[in-house]
Amino acid sequence: MTRMQQFELPSYLEQSDAVRDRFARLRQRPVVLEVKGLNKDFETSHGPVTALRDISFVTHKREFVCVIGPSGCGKSTLIRILAGLETPTSGQLLLDGRAVHGPGPDRGMVFQSYTLFPWLTVKKNVMFGLERAGRGRLAAEEEAMQWIELVGLSKFARSYPHQLSGGMKQRVAIARALANQPRILLMDEPFGALDAQTRAKMQSYLMEIWKNIDITVLFITHDLDEAIYLADRILVLKAHPGEVQELIEVPVPQPRSPEQLLSPEFLATRKRLEELIHPPQDDAALSEDHLNMVRMVAVDDEVESVF
Amino acid sequence: MTQTLQWFAPRRQLAPRPRLVLGIMSFVLPLLIWSLVSYVPWIWHPLVEVTEPGSVSYFKAGQRVERELFAAETAKALEAGAPQPQGTPANPVYLPAPHEVLQAFYLAFTAEPERRNEKWLHESLADSIYVIFWGFVISSIIGLPLGILCGTYDVFSRLAEPFVEFFRYLPAPAFGALAVAILGIYQAPKIAIIVIGTLFQQILVISNTTRKLDPALLEAAQTLGARRLSLLFRVVVPGIITDVYKDMRILLGWAWTYLIVAELIGTSSGITWFITQQARYKNFDNVFAAIMIIGIIGLSTDLLLAWLGRRIFPWQRAEARA
């Protein structure tokens, strides 16, 4: 962080003409998801807890939105409400202008925990939603194979989930959600459990897929670089209660590539996110956070100090 | 040295060879102890089997008497100059030697029963298996669906489980007389006892297993368009079936324990009746043979079911070995 501040970074609000033009066009696209004044309180044994307060935002068609915020700020609660797995205490949720209630195949979801059905092969997993939609067996099979091909796992169509690596499982989960051709793909820290290398690979896969098919993505992460690398816009939440802090238009031009991780726009956005998510703490909070350490190394230890 | 130490690392799986060897040892060791006690004259053998009564009037050849008594009578005969009794160290009649049990095992299937109204061992066995089979099937027809419903829907759970919880504490044998009064004296009341003994445990065990299904799978299925019945039949049932199968194997073992009471009500029949009868005649070699057959049937059914499970549920081959 200190190193970043040594350079003169542009403001994250500064956009090149191409980027500004793109956002102007993006805002012209039809609205897919509209969230209006969403509140969520949980009843707990210690009384009600406000998880989300007055969340409002819209996502446009084929937009990639990332939601970021400190842990416990209500990101999962928000996406679970969008998926219909939780009911909001108040507020409105419109998909293509119509209110939605309860879960449905029009909103695909990829969870952080692997949720492939262990008793079904990769192919049958992807066929699951198609068969629920009343597709015939053969049609479903053919369609499923196309989606499996898209995520590059044709060779594993007959494998069971326990034979796949974590990254492969999430690719199947993406294919399974996309097979239903949802209006929006909801992803709750889908790469959170993967190692750094696999995660980077998965990010490029996801970008590839997003570019090539008609899908709007709402992606939750707590990794700042991941958010900037993937998103058109980043919805920054703050904790206790979960509220929208800022909706950032990422000034990094599209299409993205890993080289951009060091571009001035990228670093400027990263700096802004750092400020929002890890605000400079006052001394009281800092000292409370510190460990109360006593030196526990022998005075005559051969390594006197680690510095 | 370090190798053997590794054997005692918690939850570490042994290599295939030591696993196999230890598995065989688990049978060989008890057999070895049994053989030692049976064949080594100075281990245990608290009795003496009389071979030659000598001058002792109440000794008969083949009779087993206390060692002290035998010593006292021998001393008396020696003092009186009368012929001494002869005998060999022996175990009580209730502990036959392995070869005697093996012989009884063989004879049970090949030799006509001694008494006219007695059944062959395999006929008794067939009676028992009939009772166990139908008892378990009837219990499962009710218990499986009910358990799954209770584990899936709170409505069923609240409606059924408190009563089931209460009923499972009532001892199944207590219903013996009632079962006979209602169902007659033949196989039906016996089957009823097995059902009463198994069903209530089964409902609770299955509903608990059902509740262990990862709720995230249900949520994922809902976001893929599954609802109501397809959630139950396409997600809940396949999701728990491997664990339910394991539960059923354990429950089948429990059903066997209720067999003992079941077979003593109404007209007595079956393998436990065979055992009781043979014990009464002091044919303990037959008793052991029959007990061993129950063990063999139980273990081989379980192994067969385990093997079958691995075939039917290919997705859990990784964990099936546990």
Ligand SMILES: Nc1ncnc2c1ncn2[C@@H]1O[C@H](COP(=O)(O)OP(=O)(O)O)[C@@H](O)[C@H]1O
């Ligand atoms: N089912 C629940 N019952 C009670 N409190 C909950 C429940 N789910 C989430 N919360 C609370 O809501 C807040 C937000 O949680 P969550 O959405 O999981 O945060 P995040 O995903 O951002 O880490 C937390 O304080 C959490 O304790």
Ligand SMILES: [Mg+2]
């Ligand atoms: Mg979360």
